[in-house]
Structure formats: structure tokens, C-alpha cells
Amino acid sequence: MNRRLALIAALMALMSARRAAAQVIASQGEVQIGYQGLPYKSTGERSTGINVAEGMLLHVGAGVEAGYDSNVFYGSSSDPGGVISSGIIRVTTFGELTNATRDVVGEARPSVVYSLRAGLVYRLYTSDNVDVEKYRSAFMPSAGLGLGTTSGHWAFQLTDSFIRMEDPPYAGITGSSAGATPITRDSNLASVQAQWSPGGGRISGTLRYNNTIDVFEQDSGFSYASSLTNQLVLDVSWKWLPKTALFFQANQSWITYLNDTPSADMAADLSDGKKSSSYPLRLFIGLRGLITQKISAAISLGYINGFYSAGSTNTGIWGSTYADAQVSYSPSLLNRFTVGYHQDIVNSVISNFYYESAGYASYVQQLAGRVALDLSARLSHRIYEGLIFDPTQSRTDNTITAGATLDYFIRNWAYAGVGYSLLANLSDYHLPGVGGEGTGGAVDYTKNQVFLRLGITY
């Protein structure tokens, strides 16, 4: 295995993933679930990019998605006037500067690989509904940096990615509610990693530090949950086959909240409104890599403890079990079918955490280097513990995420396609102090979006 090639591939994957993350709802390992953003490049394409200097390529692209959003405010159909639909247009532009050569599988590769990326998404709701008009326009920038090098048995990698998300608020706080503003979230993830692979690379150790700053802007409705996460990951693997490794991973996080002290207005209503700092620890062993030439797997099982400083924490054998199983079958280089199961505890914005048991499936298919099909779906069963605003109540949600895209590349730099997105939440919970069954306060919703897509990428 050429380690430099692996580094280039990893960086490119990270950078392209960042672009997709603007619209993808969930990520399981290397598999993206849900509606996929506009394509980064033609399937299997390596010859694009403007050669701006010796060994430096500039990739640029722009695309537009026009379609229909069935539920702008994620409202419940059981609530009167809860569901408002609108036409939607999204315009995406991006640029990437990299020294990764066009011929990724060639021999001549730079010793230091870098990639700089910036993108901007503009979203427009076309409805003239008075509630929708307040949230008509949104600008969502993103940026990324990747830097990697190898030296002997060592490989180093530095990455940073930033994304700003803006979405209309929930239905209950739209309309005449004073001060209703969009949910705006700025997230930055910085990561530095050192990997040591002595000898022929049969044993490999990875030490990674991740820093995540996750900020909900003031008045977004969730600013109390703005957080800082530091994470240390130690991963040791042993390749008992050339493409298959047994591994052990220890993963320790420190999660603290930036707005630990609620505002004066909040204090009256939120006696328990502070988020609890936590120090989640995950210890697990597993297997990654190829089972056969066409079947790959990532299977892990281990222990997890949230170590919440206050309030609910995970308990019991089942609640302390981390499990992940993902199997992919690739009959050829042009298609892949993946199924998986994931069990974890997840730090939550609206509670201390939730237990999650999720199953998912994904199918990708390329045809003749021109057509790209992506189908995926995920069902997540979530049991919330320690609700911030309603600590005495329990809450169980079932969220469904599904996406389908079909793109046809007219040229290797121009494409047209269609897309579909489904987001749904089935919940047994009602907002505290609001209405009742059928009269408001329901938090379940179904949101369908369909798009026509058109764009260029070079």
C-alpha cells in the first residue's frame, strides 16, 4: 500500500465530505446517509482542475437545486397550521486549491499534500407566505484545510473544516411569536493526527486530537448548547491480512458548554437549564477491512460511559455497550451496497444525552462513468435522558432519514439530476405547557424535499 496515496485519498475524502456535510444528515463511518449534496466531480474523473502553477490545481464548481419543500418549519401534521410548504432554490459554489495531482494513481506525488477549500450555499424559499418570508434567504459558507505528509514510518495529518448552517425554526415559534429567528449553527472541527506504522505496516498506531467548537448563534433557540469539545483518540491496529485489521480504540472526550450561565431571562424558566459538562469515554475492539475481495466490514464492540457531571448518565449493561457493525458488498468498482447497525450514547442538545440504536442501508451505483445513483436510509431509535426543559418527562423519538439522488454527467464537468430527501421524526413527546393532543405542541414531523439539480464542476 502506498502510504502517500492513502494520505492523498484520505485528505480528498475529508475535504469532499465537508462539502457534502452541508446537506447530508448522518454519517456512518465512510458512508454518507441521506440526501447528498451536489457532486464534487464526475464519477471516476481525475482529469479536471485548472493548472494554476507547477503542481497546483484549482477545482471550481457551481450548481443550482430547484425544488419543493413540503414542511419548511418541521411542523406536525396533527397541529393546526403546523405544516407550511414552499418552493426552494439552493445555489452552491465552491473552489478548491490542491497539489494533489490529477493522476492520483501515478508515481510522482508531492511529499506534502495540501488542500484548501471554500464554498458558499445560498438558499431561497420562494413562497410568499408571511411566515416563510422571514426566513426566505440564508447564506451558508463552508471552508476546509487539509495538510498531510509522510516521513519513514510516520504520517502526519492536519485538517480543519468549518460550516455554517441556517434553517427556519420549529413551527411553534414562527408566525407572530416575537423574536423568532432561524436556527443558526457554526461548527468548526480541527484535527491533528500522527500515525506510526513500523516495518511493513502490519502494526499501526494512530494518535489523534480533535477540537470541535459548536456554536448556536444568539436567539437561535439553542444558544445554551454551544459547546467546546476536546477529544483524544488512540487507535492501535494489527493487520492480520493485507487489507484487514484487528484494532483497539480508546476515545476520551471533554465536552464543556460556552454559555454555562443562562441569561437573566432564561433563569426564571430554566432552573435546570444549564447543560452538564461531560467526559465520554469509549473503549472498544473490532475489525476493519476486507472480509473477501468484494465484502468489507467494520465491526466493533465495547464500553461507553458518558461521565456527566450532573443529571442523568448512562446506566446498565445495555446502556454502557457501544456497538457498531457495517458490512459493504461491492460486486464491482461501480457499485456498493452497505448495511449497518450502530448503538451508542450521543450527547444531545435538548437533553444530557440519548441512547441511540440505529440501522441504515446505502446503495451507490455508477453507470458508464456518466450516471451516478445514490440511495440511502437510516432509522434511529432514540431514548432521551435528562431533558433540559422537562427533566421529569421521558422522551422517545424515531427519526427517519432517507435520500436519493440521480445525476447524469453530460460532460465530465457538467451534470444534471434529480434528488429526494425525507426527514421524519415520530415522537411520543409534547412540548411542556403547550396545548395537547391535536391542539399544538407535537414534535413529530415529516419533511419531504424534491430537487432538480444542474451544475458544473471542474
Added chain:
Amino acid sequence: MVQQGNEYFRGMNETVKRIATLQDQSKRQKDIIRLNCVTDKLVQSKVNMTIAEQAMAALQENIARADEGGRTHEFTRLTIVNQKVTVLGAEAENCIGEDLSFVGATRIDVEVDPNLPQIDVTSPPLPVLPVERPQDASLFKG
């Protein structure tokens, strides 16, 4: 019969000379493994040459005595010895030494199935930004 015996004798002499030449080459190349092998063949060949000389002398003696049985017996000995020396000559030519047993520094040619993924599928997955929209939990706006 004497003429045939003389031809055998010339052939065996040439074989022994050839083996001696191979021995000299091995000495010059300081190839001890090949030298041992060739020397072993040369010693055996010389012993057989001695037997052949005795058989040739006895053959001529038996011809002079008109001893038909003895003449045939000695010629048969001479033929067998000739065959043995011929075989030893061939074995000496096939002696191998360090130059053939040492094949140079180890070189590994790896053939990777092009259908296998080119990236390292055994590396830990990359971290992902939290971009999921939080669920609705309150009308309160913080």
C-alpha cells in the same frame, strides 16, 4: 576392440582435463562450494581413470594370449568405466556455487488486485462535524 578402447581412453582423458579446468576456475573465483563439488568429481574420475588404465593393459594382454573370455571381460570393464567418467564430467559441469545460490538482495514484487480499494481500508475513520438539526424541545428561545 583395442581401437575402441583407445577412443574411450582419449574421451576419458579429455573429460578429466575439463574437470580439472573447472576446478581451476573455481579456485580463481574462490567459490568454495563449487570447488568442493568439482574436486569430488575429479577425484572420482581419476580413480576411474586408474581402473581404466588397468583394464586397457589387461585387455591388450588378453588379446596377446588369445584369451577371448578375458578380452571381453576387460573391454566390458573399460566400457563401464568410460560411462562413469562421462557421467562424472556432466555432474562437474552442473556443479553450482555461490554465484548461483546467491540471488542478490531480496526483492519483493507485490501484485495487487486492481479491484481492491486503493485507500487503506484499515485506517480509523475520519471525524465528522455535527451538522444534524437539534430536535424541538421547548418554545423557549435561548
